Amino acid sequence: MKHWNEECAVVGVYNVENASILSYYSLFAMQHRGQEASGISASNGSKIATIKNTGLVTKIFTEKRLSKLQGRSSIGHNRYSTAGEDSINDTQPIFARYDLGEMAIAHNGNLTNAKQVRQMLINEGAIFQSHLDTENLIHLIARSKKQSLTDRIIDALGQVDGAYCFIFLSRTKMFAIRDRYGLRPLSLGKIQNQDGSTGYIVASESCAFDLVGAEFVREVRAGEMLIFDGAYSLSDNQPKSIQVFEPKEHPCVFEHVYFARPDSNVFGHNVYKARKQMGIELAKEHKIEADMVIPVPDSGVAAALGYSKQSGIDFELGLIRNHYVGRTFIEPTQQQRELKVRLKLNPIAELIAGKDIIVIDDSVVRGTTSKQIIKILRQAGARKIHLLISSPPTISPCFYGVDTPHKTELICANKSIEEVRKYIGADSLGFLSIDGLMRSLGDENKPMCKACFDEVYIDDFTNDFRNDLTGANPCVSC
Numbered sequence: 001m002k003h004w005n006e007e008c009a010v011v012g013v014y015n016v017e018n019a020s021i022l023s024y025y026s027l028f029a030m031q032h033r034g035q036e037a038s039g040i041s042a043s044n045g046s047k048i049a050t051i052k053n054t055g056l057v058t059k060i061f062t063e064k065r066l067s068k069l070q071g072r073s074s075i076g077h078n079r080y081s082t083a084g085e086d087s088i089n090d091t092q093p094i095f096a097r098y099d100l101g102e103m104a105i106a107h108n109g110n111l112t113n114a115k116q117v118r119q120m121l122i123n124e125g126a127i128f129q130s131h132l133d134t135e136n137l138i139h140l141i142a143r144s145k146k147q148s149l150t151d152r153i154i155d156a157l158g159q160v161d162g163a164y165c166f167i168f169l170s171r172t173k174m175f176a177i178r179d180r181y182g183l184r185p186l187s188l189g190k191i192q193n194q195d196g197s198t199g200y201i202v203a204s205e206s207c208a209f210d211l212v213g214a215e216f217v218r219e220v221r222a223g224e225m226l227i228f229d230g231a232y233s234l235s236d237n238q239p240k241s242i243q244v245f246e247p248k249e250h251p252c253v254f255e256h257v258y259f260a261r262p263d264s265n266v267f268g269h270n271v272y273k274a275r276k277q278m279g280i281e282l283a284k285e286h287k288i289e290a291d292m293v294i295p296v297p298d299s300g301v302a303a304a305l306g307y308s309k310q311s312g313i314d315f316e317l318g319l320i321r322n323h324y325v326g327r328t329f330i331e332p333t334q335q336q337r338e339l340k341v342r343l344k345l346n347p348i349a350e351l352i353a354g355k356d357i358i359v360i361d362d363s364v365v366r367g368t369t370s371k372q373i374i375k376i377l378r379q380a381g382a383r384k385i386h387l388l389i390s391s392p393p394t395i396s397p398c399f400y401g402v403d404t405p406h407k408t409e410l411i412c413a414n415k416s417i418e419e420v421r422k423y424i425g426a427d428s429l430g431f432l433s434i435d436g437l438m439r440s441l442g443d444e445n446k447p448m449c450k451a452c453f454d455e456v457y458i459d460d461f462t463n464d465f466r467n468d469l470t471g472a473n474p475c476v477s478c
């Protein structure tokens with residue numbers, strides 16, 4: 001069930017005919033990471049063209065529009081965040097002309113010192129056109145005293161903190177960079193061109209590769225910059241790699257819990273298998289007698305299958321999801337909130353009436369959705385309802401590119417598990433432990449960001465930024 005807001009997708013395609021069409025299909029494959037806006041920039045070698053707008057990928061890009069994005073290199077972006085007032089200006093890629101030519105940038109993540117950097121740039125006379133922290137990079141690159149674009153990008157990156165996967169496009173080159181923590185996923189793939197040359201693709205999720213026929217090569221390393229430049233990368237079958245920062249790997253564990261598509265491989269694990277294992281660990285930690293286990297679709301399905309496998313309790317699809325629900329034009333009164341959940345989920349009363357059921361969901365944020373789900377299952381006649389969550393209690397917001405509510409709105413940060421159980425109306429409530437979550441990823445000691453579960457933020461996290469945040473939508477990049 002969707003209760004976290006995704007955190008953008010980026011793609012870059014290099015040395016492929018009609019590169020923008022591959023960017024289009026890749027963005028379509030990664031639509032789950034952002035549905036607010038989408039954009040593609042393409043270079044024909046002498047000029048960069050950009051088309052972007054609000055809405056879904058298929059709505060924005062017609063065949064005619066894509067035909068205007070000519071060239072063998074292209075970058076693209078799907079955006080979630082509603083932060084910012086001018087939604088068109090706040091879409092990506094951001095395009096700019098500067099003394100070295102033209103560039104376009106796509107960014108997934110959140111720069112934690114963006115406010116300070118922006119103020120410094122404004123004090124020096126910079127004029128901003130958007131509310132995006134990504135625009136800081138444009139100014140830092142344009143103002144850098146270094147000679148080459150590569151050195152200017154490195155210079156600019158040295159002045160920003162936080163989570164990022166950046167893809168830069170110049171008229172002839174493409175750059176892909178992952179922050180030193182590797183918080184957000186970014187993978188490299190290659191494409192065999194008909195003329196025997198090699199094309200490249202970098203994308204937030206590997207599911208994009210499958211759709212465009214690309215072969216997965218490897219993940220971009222934390223702190224690494226890949227440079228795609230026809231002058232050398234096409235001859236040795238590899239883009240040039242520069243380790244810009246010493247890696248301090250802390251990838252986001254929530255990619256596995258909720259964000260990434262089950263058919264993607266991120267941080268060395270297949271997402272579907274990881275979620276199923278979370279269900280297995282959940283069954284080991286919470287042994288419950290019931291007639292069936294049902295998922296909250298879609299993100300609870302794999303964990304429910306895992307729970308069923310481990311416990312021997314039948315798996316059933318007791319809740320059916322309507323995938324065609326768009327925006328709902330309803331005010332948040334109690335009755336209307338119920339309608340909102342009912343528009344998305346409908347129980348099969350004939351299946352669950354009179355039965356003891358285990359319901360598996362991926363997380364609890366405010367608790368309102370869980371409460372509504374329990375209510376509609378009770379109305380459908382369920383006798384006992386045990387809610388099990390395939391992640392630990394969410395007790396702290398994310399500052400690394402995921403749009404989460406403020407801590408005061410996170411129910412598990414403010415109530416005990418028993419109080420939460422009473423609030424949502426379940427007969428029992430259980431969460432996967434942090435150790436169980438890490439076991440399901442194969443290594444309890446693997447360094448990963450789990451800050452929304454344990455409140456341990458990565459080391460040089462900017463405290464000013466954290467203290468500044470008073471409400472939802474902390475992410476201002478994507």
Ligand code: SF4
Pocket residue numbers: 183251252253254255397398399400401402449450451452453
């Ligand atoms: S705080 Fe949570 S959502 Fe944000 S990067 Fe860390 S694990 Fe991921």
